[in-house]
Amino acid sequence: MNQRTQVKLGVNIDHVATVRQARGTQYPSPVEAALICQSAGAHGITVHLREDRRHIQDDDVRALRAVLSVPLNLEMGNAPDIVEAALDIVPEEVCLVPEKREELTTEGGLDVAGNRATLGRTVRRLEEKGIVVSLFIDPEVAQIEAAAELKVPFIELHTGHYCDASPADAERKLNSLVEAAELAHSHGLRVNAGHGINLQNIDGILRIPFLNTLNIGHSIVARAVLVGMGAAVNEMLNAFARDCDDAERKGYPL
Numbered sequence: 001m002n003q004r005t006q007v008k009l010g011v012n013i014d015h016v017a018t019v020r021q022a023r024g025t026q027y028p029s030p031v032e033a034a035l036i037c038q039s040a041g042a043h044g045i046t047v048h049l050r051e052d053r054r055h056i057q058d059d060d061v062r063a064l065r066a067v068l069s070v071p072l073n074l075e076m077g078n079a080p081d082i083v084e085a086a087l088d089i090v091p092e093e094v095c096l097v098p099e100k101r102e103e104l105t106t107e108g109g110l111d112v113a114g115n116r117a118t119l120g121r122t123v124r125r126l127e128e129k130g131i132v133v134s135l136f137i138d139p140e141v142a143q144i145e146a147a148a149e150l151k152v153p154f155i156e157l158h159t160g161h162y163c164d165a166s167p168a169d170a171e172r173k174l175n176s177l178v179e180a181a182e183l184a185h186s187h188g189l190r191v192n193a194g195h196g197i198n199l200q201n202i203d204g205i206l207r208i209p210f211l212n213t214l215n216i217g218h219s220i221v222a223r224a225v226l227v228g229m230g231a232a233v234n235e236m237l238n239a240f241a242r243d244c245d246d247a248e249r250k251g252y253p254l
Contacts, residue, residue, distance in 0.1 A: 005214065007240055008043035010073055011233060012194075012217025016046075019054035030056065031063045033221075033229055038070050040233035042176075046194075046215045047084055048075035050099060059090050066093055073215065075136070078115075078122050087129055094126050094158050095134040095215075109138035110159045112146040120150050134192060139180030148187035156192040157216065159205060163196030170204065177208050185210040199223075202239045214240075 016033040020026070034045045045060060047056045071092035076082045079101035086094055096119065098110050112135055123133050127220050129225055134154035137143040138161075147155050157180055164172035181191045194215035197205055206212065216236060225234040 005209045008213040008235055009041075009233070009240065010046045010192075010194075010213050010215040011037040011042045011220055012045035012046040012048070012075075013037065013221065014046075014048050014055045014213055014217055015221040017057070017060060021055055030060050031067060033063055033224075035183040037233050038068060040230040041237050042070065044073055044093070044213065044215075046073040046075060046095075046217065048097070048138040049085060049233060051077060051079050051082060058085055058089075061085070061091070065089050065091055065159065073134075078119060082100045083122055083125065086131070087125060090129050090131060091245075092156075093132045093134065094232050095136050096122065097136040108160075109140075109143060110135055111143070112137055116146055116150065123152055125151055136194075139176045141180075141183065144180060144184050144187065144189070147184075147191055152189070154190045154192055154212070156194055157181065157184075157208070158195050159193050159197055160195035163201050174207060176203050181208050181210050188250070199235065199239055199245065202236070208242070 013030050013033045016028050016030045020028055030047070032221050037045060039194055045064060047057050047061060049058065049063065061074060072087055073093040073095055075095045075097050076086055096110060097116060098108060110119070115220040119135070126133050132154065133152045135147045135152055136156045136158060138158050144155065148203055157177055159177060162170060162177055165173045177193070183190050190212050191203065191210045192213045192215060193208060193211060196214045198219035209246060220232045220236060223235065
């Protein structure tokens with residue numbers, strides 16, 4: 001089996017909680033949604049515990065940690081109270097991301113190069129608890145090299161600039177992701193990717209080499225409104241298989 005056919009799907013269920021928080025109800029349940037995703041074949045579940053707790057709550061993360069049989073990936077900013085929550089809950093994985101209160105969603109990658117010391121301390125504390133750490137970064141040489149210096153096992157490439165690009169600019173944006181993945185791999189980093197991925201752009205995303213996991217949230221939850229969560233997960237997994245085979249036939253680098 002080649003590299004491409006092993007790409008895993010992590011489903012971000014934040015926006016199930018967004019619907020719940022809009023009315024302050026007990027439903028829909030992020031835990032129930034996560035279990036449906038797991039049953040449908042998702043390889044992991046991702047949630048972002050934001051400082052403002054706009055969707056996922058601390059109790060959601062605890063409940064998910066208790067019931068999931070696939071890995072729980074906690075996205076989080078490098079904020080003291082969130083770090084302490086992660087150290088208490090101990091998810092299998094943590095992805096450190098930048099966070100601004102006013103943003104609708106994460107807008108860019110971490111400045112690892114400019115924050116080596118503070119990020120390094122958090123990385124070491126998380127790793128001492130046995131948590132696998134990833135850094136969410138833009139596809140830039142300086143950020144990849146800084147991540148390698150921190151000796152994290154994973155990076156997650158921010159794919160949003162490609163996913164939102166105009167047709168005229170998309171190929172250039174995709175090439176930057178391909179080159180970044182190749183550079184990360186050469187430094188011994190494993191490569192995840194996420195942000196803005198949907199059924200329309202997944203074929204391009206799967207041209208990125210050395211992918212381990214794609215974390216996809218909004219598009220799957222949005223599709224689930226129409227077809228159900230299990231069906232939405234299956235559609236994405238089927239797209240993985242179809243487009244991986246197509247990428248191999250076209251000779252894209254592994």
